[in-house]
Amino acid sequence: MTEPRYPLLTALPGGRVQHSARLIGAGPAVVTLCRKRGAPAGDGAGLTYCRACAGRPNPISQQSGGGTS
Numbered sequence: 001m002t003e004p005r006y007p008l009l010t011a012l013p014g015g016r017v018q019h020s021a022r023l024i025g026a027g028p029a030v031v032t033l034c035r036k037r038g039a040p041a042g043d044g045a046g047l048t049y050c051r052a053c054a055g056r057p058n059p060i061s062q063q064s065g066g067g068t069s
Contacts, residue, residue, distance in 0.1 A: 004058040006033045011044030018044030020053050033058060 006020040010030060019032035021040070031037050034052035 002060045002062070005061050006053075006058050008040075009043055010040040011042050011047055012036060012038045013041040015041070015044075016047060017050040018047045019050045020058055 004020070006022045008021045008023070008030065009018055010021045010032075011018055012030075012032070019034065019036065021030040021032045023029070024031055024037070028039050029037060030040050032050070032053060033056050034050055
């Protein structure tokens with residue numbers, strides 16, 4: 001089953017909005033859909049959603065759960 005490439009909802013330190021994000025490598029750093037980077041400062045619950053993230057489509061991962069190479 002495919003999932004969005006930016007499955008996390010997070011806030012960045014000092015930020016005032018919630019972003020869609022994905023881990024960079026094994027973490028803890030993330031990159032957001034609007035291309036910001038940093039360590040998450042919580043899930044951003046109660047914050048408004050980032051307008052830049054809302055303006056970009058959240059791409060679907062093209063990786064499948066199984067298969068052969």
